Amino acid sequence: MNSLWPIAAGMAPCLLALVFGQWQARTLRARCAHLQAALAAQRDTEMRLDFMAHHDSLTGLPNRLQFQLQLEHGVAYARRHESRLAVLFVDIDHFKAINDTLGHDAGDQVLVQFAQRLRQCVREVDTVARQGGDEFIILLTELRSSADAQQVSEKIMKAIAEPFTINGDDLPVAASIGVAVYPDDDADIEALIEKADLAMYAAKQRGKGASLRFLPSMQAKAYSSLILETALRHAQEHNEFILTYQPKLHLREQKIAGVKALLRWKHPELGLVMPLDFLPVLEQSALILPVGAWVMATAMAQARRWLDRGHALTVAVHLSPRQFFHKDMAQMFAAALEKAGVPGRCIEVEITEAMLIDRSQNAEEVLHQFKQMGVRIAISDFGTGYASLNYLRRFAVDVVKIDKSFIDDLSRGGAMVRAIIEMAHSLNMQVTAAGVETDQQLAQLSAMGCDEAFGFCLSAAVSPEEVDALLAGRQQRAEALTS
Numbered sequence: 001m002n003s004l005w006p007i008a009a010g011m012a013p014c015l016l017a018l019v020f021g022q023w024q025a026r027t028l029r030a031r032c033a034h035l036q037a038a039l040a041a042q043r044d045t046e047m048r049l050d051f052m053a054h055h056d057s058l059t060g061l062p063n064r065l066q067f068q069l070q071l072e073h074g075v076a077y078a079r080r081h082e083s084r085l086a087v088l089f090v091d092i093d094h095f096k097a098i099n100d101t102l103g104h105d106a107g108d109q110v111l112v113q114f115a116q117r118l119r120q121c122v123r124e125v126d127t128v129a130r131q132g133g134d135e136f137i138i139l140l141t142e143l144r145s146s147a148d149a150q151q152v153s154e155k156i157m158k159a160i161a162e163p164f165t166i167n168g169d170d171l172p173v174a175a176s177i178g179v180a181v182y183p184d185d186d187a188d189i190e191a192l193i194e195k196a197d198l199a200m201y202a203a204k205q206r207g208k209g210a211s212l213r214f215l216p217s218m219q220a221k222a223y224s225s226l227i228l229e230t231a232l233r234h235a236q237e238h239n240e241f242i243l244t245y246q247p248k249l250h251l252r253e254q255k256i257a258g259v260k261a262l263l264r265w266k267h268p269e270l271g272l273v274m275p276l277d278f279l280p281v282l283e284q285s286a287l288i289l290p291v292g293a294w295v296m297a298t299a300m301a302q303a304r305r306w307l308d309r310g311h312a313l314t315v316a317v318h319l320s321p322r323q324f325f326h327k328d329m330a331q332m333f334a335a336a337l338e339k340a341g342v343p344g345r346c347i348e349v350e351i352t353e354a355m356l357i358d359r360s361q362n363a364e365e366v367l368h369q370f371k372q373m374g375v376r377i378a379i380s381d382f383g384t385g386y387a388s389l390n391y392l393r394r395f396a397v398d399v400v401k402i403d404k405s406f407i408d409d410l411s412r413g414g415a416m417v418r419a420i421i422e423m424a425h426s427l428n429m430q431v432t433a434a435g436v437e438t439d440q441q442l443a444q445l446s447a448m449g450c451d452e453a454f455g456f457c458l459s460a461a462v463s464p465e466e467v468d469a470l471l472a473g474r475q476q477r478a479e480a481l482t483s
Contacts, residue, residue, distance in 0.1 A: 056130040058108060059115035067129035067137055071189055074127075074141045078182055081142075086149035087192050088138040089178040089200040090118065090156065093209065095134035097354075098171070106166045110173060117159045121152060137193070146181040146213075153177050153211040161209070174209035176200055185214045228281045235265055236291055242266050243298050244461035245315070247470055248432065248454040251446045256471055258314035258348065260454060261299040262461045263291075283320040292323045293332065300340035300347065302464055307346060311471055316348040316378060321355050330369035337373060344374025348399065352380055356395060364395060371396045378432070382420060392427055400424045404435025407455075410444050418448050425449065 056063050062070065071087070078085045092098075092114060099107040111134065118128045118136055127139040140149055156177065163170035178200025186192045195214040202218045203210040235241060245259035265273035282288055296317060303315040323329060337344060349370055356363055356379060367377055378399035379392075392400070406416050417433070424431045433445050436455030445453055459470060 059112055059130050061115050061119075061136075062127060062129040064129065064131055064137075067127060067131075067139065068189075070127045070129075071139055071193075074139055075182060075187075075189055077141065083141075084143040084146060084148075084181055084184070086138075086140040086143060086146070086152075086179055086181045087196040088140065088149065088153060088156075089131075089180075089193075089196040090136040090138065091176050091200055091204065092134040093174040093176055093204065098173075102166065102171075106171075109166050110164055110171070113164050114160070114173065114175075118156060121155045121159050137196070143181075146184055149179050149181055150211075150213065153179055157209060157211060176204040176206075176209070177211035178203055178214065179211065180214040225281050228278060229285050229287070232265075232278060232282055232285070232287055232291075235267070236287060236294075240266050240268070241291060241294065243295065243302070244463060245302070245467050246454050246461040247459045247467060248314075248316075248452045249458050250452055251442075251450055256313070256467075257452060258316060259467060260316040260350075260461075261295065261302075261318075263295060264461075283322065286322075288320050288322050289326065292320065293336070296333065296336045297340070300336055300342045303346045304340050304342050305464070306467075307342065309468075312346065314346055314348050314376065316350050318350040318380070321352075324349075324351055324355055324363075324366060330366065330373075333370070333375075334373055345376070348376040348378050350378045350380050350401070353382065356397075367395050367397075380434075392424075392429070397429060399430045399432055401432045401434050402450075404455075407433055407435050407437075407441055407445075410441050414444060414448070417445070417450075421448050421450055 055061065055066065074085045077083070092110070095107065095110070098110055111130075115128065115130065115136065118138065122128060122138060122140065125141055127141075129137050129139075131137045138152075140152055143149060156175070160173060160175050164173050165171075178196045178198065180186065180192050180196035180199060182192055185195050195218075198218045199212045199214040202215075203212040206212070242264050244262050244264055246262060247256045248258045248260060249255070250257035263275055263279065265278055267273050282291060299315045299317050303313065306313045319329075326332075333349075337347070370377060376398040377396060378401055379397055380401045381403040382400045400420065402417055402420055406414070406420070410417060421431045430451040431449075433441075433450050433453040434455065436442055436445065436453045436457045438457055441455075442453060442457055462470075
């Protein structure tokens with residue numbers, strides 16, 4: 001046995017080296033595996049970050065940056081192969097109302113389903129991206145003709161027309177689409193997107209669910225808006241605006257109880273310009289604030305003059321969203337009332353339904369400030385928007401104004417008008433009918449219990465002096481009847 005010991009002793013270093021080598025190999029393999037796992041985790045993180053940087057977190061669609069890259073590649077390909085591509089600007093109609101009435105969770109569900117339907121309407125080679133908010137943008141590549149883009153647009157319209165299922169309920173959704181084609185409409189990338197955007201806004205002005213291909217006249221219209229704004233600034237600086245007043249008849253007492261103040265532009269060359277031709281541009285610009293302040297001051301001063309002559313007329317003044325939600329509007333209005341020496345009851349502030357339900361603004365607080373001044377609050381064009389009985393109960397509304405479209409429907413029975421009158425009276429609100437044009441409409445409204453009416457049947461918007469003449473004429477007729 002002793003003879004084996006030298007052999008074993010000689011083997012020990014070899015065994016030790018073998019064991020050590022195996023340990024080194026295992027350690028190396030472990031380190032390699034750990035390194036590979038770390039590299040894989042880093043790649044995953046980088047891929048996630050890259051995805052987040054180029055995609056929308058809600059819908060998973062490419063974002064504006066990724067779309068721009070795809071568009072650049074698409075234009076380069078189309079240029080090389082002398083083919084066409086199209087940009088489609090898609091906007092969900094009245095999406096804000098969906099958020100306001102159903103909540104942002106429902107709005108998010110609409111966006112996700114909307115994105116899925118868009119993706120199903122295009123090919124794998126096309127790109128659907130979320131531009132932001134409720135706007136989506138689509139890139140159609142390798143088109144044979146510009147008509148192909150219109151076919152896809154019609155396919156999208158058909159897909160969107162199917163009701164959306166939101167929280168178990170069916171919800172109708174519509175969209176407006178603008179189309180611009182490369183190189184027919186423009187060869188510049190930024191200009192192509194801009195023209196698709198212009199076409200979308202033109203489609204939206206046509207109503208719900210419209211699709212339009214870009215036309216040069218759309219760009220001319222946008223350019224003319226800029227020119228018009230410059231001209232309106234000149235008009236404001238040179239006192240070219242005037243106020244006219246459309247009388248409102250109290251139907252039960254058959255007397256003029258108030259007037260609606262209406263802005264006109266007395267252009268030195270064009271003559272009298274009506275509000276439809278300039279008011280939309282004015283309300284979208286910052287000019288509405290100084291012009292609106294002038295309207296308030298002028299209307300209140302006129303109300304004071306009528307009050308001094310024994311006519312306690314209520315003067316209605318419309319406020320745009322930019323005016324109504326201006327942080328200092330209530331203080332400015334109160335200061336104007338004090339300067340004119342007019343009690344708040346002589347002024348009626350008119351706002352739209354959309355302003356009433358705008359959750360991004362605190363309409364309730366603003367209305368409360370106006371009510372503290374004694375001012376009457378009127379909701380114009382009632383029945384055309386999204387306001388409900390809950391809103392009318394919640395807010396301190398005094399007057400509901402029925403839209404002219406419902407007055408025109410009186411010949412078919414006027415069920416909607418009757419329902420609005422009954423509803424408003426049940427909430428202790430007055431009802432004013434707008435756009436009354438015939439004696440028959442006036443008689444129907446009186447029979448239904450409508451409180452006030454105005455329109456061409458009674459009088460167009462006239463100067464303060466002509467209102468004085470109308471007041472005098474009605475007073476003389478009343479005196480003749482009682483004598």
